[in-house]
Amino acid sequence: MDVTLMVVVVVVTALIFDFTNGFHDTANAMATSIATGAFRPKTAVAIAACLNLTGAFLSVEVAKTISGGLVDETLINPVVVFAGLVGAILWNLVTWFLGLPSSSSHALFGGLIGATWVAGGIGAINFNAVLNKIVLPAVLAPVVAALIAVTATYLAFRVSARAEPGRVSRGFQLGQRVSASMLALAHGTNDAQKTMGVITLTLITAGMLAPGSAPPFWVVLSAGMAIGLGTYMGGWRIIRTLGRRVSDIHPTQGFSAETTSAAVILSSTHLGLPLSTTQVCTGSIFGAGAGRRMAAVHWGVAGRIVLAWSFTLPSAAVVGAAASWLAETGAVGVAVVAVTGAALASGIYVVSRRNAVTAANVNDIPQPSADLAADLAA
Amino acid sequence: MGIDWATLAAIAVVAAAAAVTVVLLVAFAIVGFSAPSGRRIDGLGDGGVSGARAAAVLCLVAAGLIVGYGLYLILA
Numbered sequence: 039m040d041v042t043l044m045v046v047v048v049v050v051t052a053l054i055f056d057f058t059n060g061f062h063d064t065a066n067a068m069a070t071s072i073a074t075g076a077f078r079p080k081t082a083v084a085i086a087a088c089l090n091l092t093g094a095f096l097s098v099e100v101a102k103t104i105s106g107g108l109v110d111e112t113l114i115n116p117v118v119v120f121a122g123l124v125g126a127i128l129w130n131l132v133t134w135f136l137g138l139p140s141s142s143s144h145a146l147f148g149g150l151i152g153a154t155w156v157a158g159g160i161g162a163i164n165f166n167a168v169l170n171k172i173v174l175p176a177v178l179a180p181v182v183a184a185l186i187a188v189t190a191t192y193l194a195f196r197v198s199a200r201a202e203p204g205r206v207s208r209g210f211q212l213g214q215r216v217s218a219s220m221l222a223l224a225h226g227t228n229d230a231q232k233t234m235g236v237i238t239l240t241l242i243t244a245g246m247l248a249p250g251s252a253p254p255f256w257v258v259l260s261a262g263m264a265i266g267l268g269t270y271m272g273g274w275r276i277i278r279t280l281g282r283r284v285s286d287i288h289p290t291q292g293f294s295a296e297t298t299s300a301a302v303i304l305s306s307t308h309l310g311l312p313l314s315t316t317q318v319c320t321g322s323i324f325g326a327g328a329g330r331r332m333a334a335v336h337w338g339v340a341g342r343i344v345l346a347w348s349f350t351l352p353s354a355a356v357v358g359a360a361a362s363w364l365a366e367t368g369a370v371g372v373a374v375v376a377v378t379g380a381a382l383a384s385g386i387y388v389v390s391r392r393n394a395v396t397a398a399n400v401n402d403i404p405q406p407s408a409d410l411a412a413d414l415a416a
Numbered sequence: 417m418g419i420d421w422a423t424l425a426a427i428a429v430v431a432a433a434a435a436v437t438v439v440l441l442v443a444f445a446i447v448g449f450s451a452p453s454g455r456r457i458d459g460l461g462d463g464g465v466s467g468a469r470a471a472a473v474l475c476l477v478a479a480g481l482i483v484g485y486g487l488y489l490i491l492a
Contacts, residue, residue, distance in 0.1 A: 096491055174419045182424075186432045190439040197443035201450035209446035216483060224490050294439050301435040302427065304489050309430070311423045 040369075044116040045244045047372060049237050051123040053264040056233035058130040059142040060090060060268020063229065065276040066139070066299070066319035067221035070292035070326075072400060073281030074207075076214035079272070079397035086222040087270035093226015094234070094262030101235040106171060108147055109154040110162040116240055117365045118153040120372065123236070124379045125149025125358030129350060131386045137275035137283075137395070138346040141314040143232060144172060148354030153362035155355070168351075176347060179313040180321025183302050187322040191294040191329025198290060210289035217296035224303050225315055226265065233261045274395040279343075280320065282401060285327030285335045295319070295326035317347070434482060441479040448472025 068082040077085065103111050104119065126145035133140040147168075154162050198206045234253045241247040247254070253261075281287060287295075299315075299322040306313040320343060327335040361379070364371040451468040 093490075170419045178419075178424060182428045182431070186428070186435050189432065190436045193436060194439045194443045197440060198446055201447045205450045206446055209442070209449065213442050220483065220486060220490070223487075227490055290443075293442065294435075297438050298431070298435040300486060301431040301438075304486050305430040305434065306427045308489055309423050309427050311420055311427060313427075 041116070041244050042246075043369075044120070044372070045240060045246065047376070048116045048120050048123070048240045049260075051120055051127070051376075052233050052236045052240075053260055055123045055127050055130070055142075055146065055236075056230065056261055056264035057268035057271075058127050058134070059229055059233070060087075060265040061271040061273035062130050062134055062139075062142055062268075062276065063225055063316060064269045064271075064273045065280045066315050067218050067225060067296070069277045069280035069319075070287050070295050070323060071214045071218040072277055073287045074211060074214060074289040074292045076211040076218065076289060076292065079274075079277075079400055082218070083270050083272045083397075085219060086225075087266040089219055089222035090226035090230065090269045091262045091266035093223050093228075094230030094258060094265060096223075097227035097231050099231065101232075101239070104236055104239050105147060105150050105154070107167050108164055108171065109151055110158055110164075113154050113158040113162050114150070114243070115157075116244060117372070118150065118157050118362055119236060119240055121153035121156075121362035121365050121375065122146060122149035122151075122354075122358045124361040124375055125152055125354040125356070128357050128379060128382055129354040131383055132353075133346055133350075134273060134275055135386050135390050136342075136346070137279040138343055139276050139280060139316050139320050140343075140346045140350045141176070141316045142229065143314060144176065144347075144350045145354040146232070146236075147172060148351040149358030149361075151351070152355030152358030152360075156359045156362040157366065172351060175311070175313055176317055179302070179306075179317045180324070183298055183318045183321035184325030184328070186302065187295050187298040187325025188329040190298055191291050191326045194290045194294050195330060207289045210293040213293040214289060214296060217293055217300060220300045221296055221303070221319070222269075224300060224307075226262070228303075228307070228312070228315060230261045230265045233264065234258060237261065272397060272400075274397065274400045275390070278395050278400050278402075279339065280323050283336055283339045284323050285330070287323070287327065288330065291326035291330055294329065295322040298322040298325065434486075438479050438482050441475040441482075445472040445475040445479070448475065 064083055064086055068086050071077045072079050072082050104114055126149040129145040151163055234257050237257050238253040242249055299319045302318045324340055361375045365375045448468040449472045451465045
């Protein structure tokens, strides 16, 4: 297949992945702010979208490798990247449909692992790196965030118990506007850069850009626009899960959760051990829920989220492997993967409309088991 | 290659210190601003209310400085 055409296909697929990354992760910054009324739903996603776009322009440092050493980088070509992106996009859509937060980065790595496995065999996968860079941080990040959030929330309730409840709510709602905005900005600097890296490294691999080049302006702009637009779409199903299904979130808990998430994400990034934004934020929200009253947390929801996390890497890998196997046959294979992927994505979207979650009903009191059953039956 | 436990511990300590400090500062500020004006409040004399408000402002400024440093880290 013509290299230029394949690069175009990869760029378009990467931007679609960036878009799904945006709406999948809106909940990280805004779920509790929407649940507590700190922001109106539409205002929240508009602010998050603007800050994600701004964040994309603030950080354009391109990663040196696409997979971060998880696979043999010499085997990564545009076809492998395309197949990996397809696996990640489909997993993002499945988890969005089920309203479950999961790491878009882990989905991307899973897709790339599966695609590289097909391209180079099992020896091309660095399982030690997968364990240390993906599996262990995935276990530890939410636990650390939850423990900090439990402490912060408990202390915040103890201290503010002396104040008038209405003022406490209003005060922490104001605080949430700042903490949620910081999270959205941090997300833009981290996640838009991920897609920029994929596109830039693909352009370098294809010889269209000199090695070591910074991302061209059109790459920065398109990646920022894609994640911003995705963020503005809202990802309301996941927002409802994190904002309403974990616990009945009070502004004190929302502020504690967001502040904890921002502190963990910023310290981990700057101390050189980046952790998944989604897993940190989810852990913080559960911790903040437990910081008020353990029994008020819906631990069944936590179980479903952990299940989704444990399936993220293998599921995206299976789809990535299948896509790679087909795409490597040539232009027809790439077209089949693209059409099949588009058909599956459209199918998920159409089915989701039968039980739509929107800005209008995102804060409705949930009935987790009934809603999930409706989703699955639809 | 193993996980960098020292860095992970450092992240936990720094993040816990920053998050708990900011949350507590904002909580104290809210308590300070909740002091009812025009009358005495528990444990405070006549100047207690204005003192509580001044302390609340200081708490907010301190929290703002930490948040500002976080913003600097994002932008840097």
